Amino acid sequence: MTADPAGAEVVRRIAELLREVVGEDRAWSDAVRPDTRLDGELLLESHELAAWSLVLRRAYGDHVDLVEHVAGLDIDQIIALTVGDVADLVAAGQDENAGQDENAGPAMADSTTPARY
Numbered sequence: 001m002t003a004d005p006a007g008a009e010v011v012r013r014i015a016e017l018l019r020e021v022v023g024e025d026r027a028w029s030d031a032v033r034p035d036t037r038l039d040g041e042l043l044l045e046s047h048e049l050a051a052w053s054l055v056l057r058r059a060y061g062d063h064v065d066l067v068e069h070v071a072g073l074d075i076d077q078i079i080a081l082t083v084g085d086v087a088d089l090v091a092a093g094q095d096e097n098a099g100q101d102e103n104a105g106p107a108m109a110d111s112t113t114p115a116r117y
Helices: 005-022 026-030 046-060 066-071 075-080 083-104
Strands: none
Touching: 005 026, 005 046, 005 083, 046 066, 046 083, 066 083
16 A cells, blocks of 8 residues: 555544444544454454445445455465555546446436435
């Protein structure tokens, strides 16, 4: 994960969302860094990862699917997965969402279009 302010902000925000999922205090999320590993340091259980994935999709859109991403990894990649990797996934998903919006045309801008959730 990069040291740029936008990347740091994504890490901070997704760590805060994870803190809410696992029910920890703010000091816990303050200690989460981009290189913090989900498995080895945060000791995330699969149900917590699934809940975090759902929260991320609600916050950042359907292109941010952490469960699908993890399902495509091998065991070594899952063990090495970091918060920074998740932040990169969020950033990539936001780029895809932005690309869809640019290509959506006037019909998608209509305020009568139902919400996705």
